[in-house]
Amino acid sequence: MVSLSTKVVFLTGATGNMGREAVKRLTAKDDITLRVLLRAEERDGKFARQMMGMKGVEIVTGDLTDARSIETGVRGADVVLHVGGLVSPLADHLPPATVSAVNVGGARNIVAAIKRVGDPDRTRLVYIGTVAQTGSRNAPIHWGRTGDPIKISTYDHYAVTKTQAEAIVAESGIRHWVSLRQSGMAHFDMWRMFDPIMFHNPLNGVFEWSTANDSGRLMAAVCDDAVPDSFWRGFYNIGGGAASRVVNHEFMAGSMAGYRDVLRPHWFATRNFHGQWYADSDRLEALVPFREQSVHDYLAEAPRHIPALARLVPKLLPKMVRKRIENLAAAPGGSLHWFATDDAAHIAAYFGSRAAWEAIPRDWAAFELKQPSRTPTLLDHGYDETIAPADWRLADLQDAAHFRGGQCHAESCDGPDRPVDWSCALGHRFAMTPNLLLRGGHWCPTCQIDSMCYDRAAERSPFFRQVWTEPTAAADA
Template identity: 35%
Template sequence: MKKTILITGASGSMGSEVLKQIAETGKYNIRIILREKKANRRLAASLQKKYRENLKIIFGDISIFSDCERAVESADYIIHCAAMIPPVIDHNPDEGYKSNFLGTLNLINAVKKLPYKNKVKFIHIGTVAQYGNRTFKHPWIRTGDPLLVSAFDFYGATKIMAEREVIESGLNYWVSLRQSGVLYDDIMLKNMDDGLMFHTGWNTPIEWATARTSGLMLKKLIEKDEDGTLPEDFWKRVYNIGNGKEARVTGYETLDRGFKLMGRSVKDVFKPHWNAARNFHCGWFYDSHILNDYLDFQYEGFEDFFKKLDKKFWYFKLGKPFPRLIRKFAIEPLLKTSNAPLYWIKHNFEGRIRAFFGSKESFDKIPQTWEDYNLLCENKNPETGENLDYSELKEESKASSFLLNHGYDESKKESELDISDVREAARFRGGDCLSTEMKEGDLYTPLEWKCAFGHKFRASPFLVLKTGHWCPECACPPWNFDEQAQKSPFYAQVWYDDHSHDESSFYDKDCFRDILHRS
């Protein structure tokens, strides 16, 4: 009998590619859930015509539990891609919370009501945004690194909440895949109506994935699990999704390559002080090879992707003679939107100015010409301008010197970890493990913990040691990492890469609403 796969988020860039690649095999009964709206009705008609009896479409909303019950009925696999992402969630945070957190919780609880719940396989898509900002000082990320989601990033916050529910769900089969930024064919066209692109730091390290390779990865996951070649120990884990060495660049290189589709450089169109100086997210995944070792999907690098776009959008080159017009009519209007850093400067959004620049004075010091700006990809230390070998920084063989400390002896086998290891990890986070006993190697039975601020909570050793999660009350919102870093060496080791020790900012639980209803 064909297995049944529920795919959420099938109208999105990643979910649609997952649907396409799995449906084209003809091996599975596929079910998707779409919200009721005209665009989705048109999409449903198109998909039903294309995939016919292999596809069942449910109209509903994952933020409604009864709709989730209908969706998961008879499902063997759930591929949960659905999420409201920036910039949409930036302007609709309440709907984003319902979709990203409540939707995930509802799906988990709906699965738990199934009579065969112990056989259902739940595949959750997380995000690199959970890690927060990285710089050239610690560009390499691993799954156990601290989750320091950037201030005002409500999307990242909801994804941390959702992932915690997945990891602690008690389901027999779950996996959380933290997706890096996704390159998809319409990426340029779909990001030209909001100031979100100005959040990208010029020197931010970024490891990209593509929609095509992500679809392939999930198709292979299902196929390998079905044919018995996916090991049992693949499940109940967290992995980073990225396309590896050939997909590692910086924010500057990303935007520059996009404008090369038009035959121009980003320097022809942007000014350096238009973009945020910090408080973005992304990094290079030190461990993205682990998921690839299981599923073998990293075939499309950064340049491979854009070479395909060069051919597909050949007519973009017609804009080459008109860089000033591109700047005036395509880019500068976005600087006036409420999600753009220059808008915050002009209208004195004090919280965002502190978060993204440090201070107004720091913003004023940013060079306004490229000749004076230090670009990492041009072998300059971003802070001093001195020579820094960018290619050497990207060498995987030398990356271990940049890795963060997780607070316990990671050389030990998981089967050997015990109460002494979790106590050591808790102390490194500024807190304590209150439990007095732990069965050696048992990473999934919850223990009692206390954070540096006295909050008591239950969590599995796996959640704390292997995923970067810690106290749920201290997790944002609100954002209080300046104070937390003073008490937690786990946080301090990366937080002070781009924050000073005398900063004491606090961003309240509703801080991200400041741009709502602003033109």
């Protein structure tokens, strides 16, 4: 158990949108000493300077690729909140090796530090995953839960690294770890984002949003002594529940008044992005209550955080704003750029075909704004989910492997956290814990991060076939 006296919490990613909210909540607690990892180039930032003046805050200068600074942060820490990392859209503009070094290497460094200078039986590790790990889930498969197949959108190296990092944490051998997969997170700086990634998000896709406010509350809550032991060694979706489930066009209408005057429906992809409504997000709220602000609460408050000029210009000069946004869509990485340059691979991934894009109405009056079913539907995970992980037997593992088109080569099941040997439908052999496979939804480490394998995997795997509804994306990429 964590000591009832002052706890030391080591936080990465403190200057990000989620991290800043976590700092606010944690520094409000009298029983916590907050140790923050801060890159040298961040020290002159406004929020960094504020943290340096906060009572009970210790600064560790370094970064996630620096094992020595990670050890300094972990040494003596009761809880490690690993929020930091390179995220999209920034991650999409950096070399894949750089993103891997930070996101995968950072997780590896934290686990190694806990084993070297921490206590694998006592130190608690909270890892922040992402909804991007399960990829495109457009209706009718828009309801999801942990344990669903890992399925990464084409070109999403960020999701690849988060999947690999999650596996490092889950198979670390640390007694108290947890993976919390972040959904779309609404924060008050969203209006500043001006990147072609905005056109990758289907208008009729869905998100069960969380807010930066609630995510900060969650980070403080997981440090509490009242967190039940059953919470650890699990995977959870962070979401705001029923009150925060919206279709993307609803969020657009709520966040951009007059959007029809400055946007056109054919600028937006129809597939190959992530987002889902969660059938299981209430499970996290029940274990660690954190919800306070729904997405509608956020949308009501957001205008007060946007400068008046930024709110007025779209209303006064809609044609100018529309041209500026259209130019962004035509820039490298934007949807219109793919068609202007005849980029067949991206067209196939995000639209299916040029013909499918040409069929999208050019005006809003003709575009169908859909409302997918709000009745939760669950995917089949291929084993008896009423059996507690401690009671899993070899037959359960064999059934799950068969449902994934592969085999379990173990001779016994010695618990959910002891790796066993498997082989996938494409013949790759690998070791993985039953917990990561069954409750995390992971499968072959080679296939699950390579969308080029998805067509063949779906042919042989009833498990994966349930979510593979975009075969052209892999076949034509």
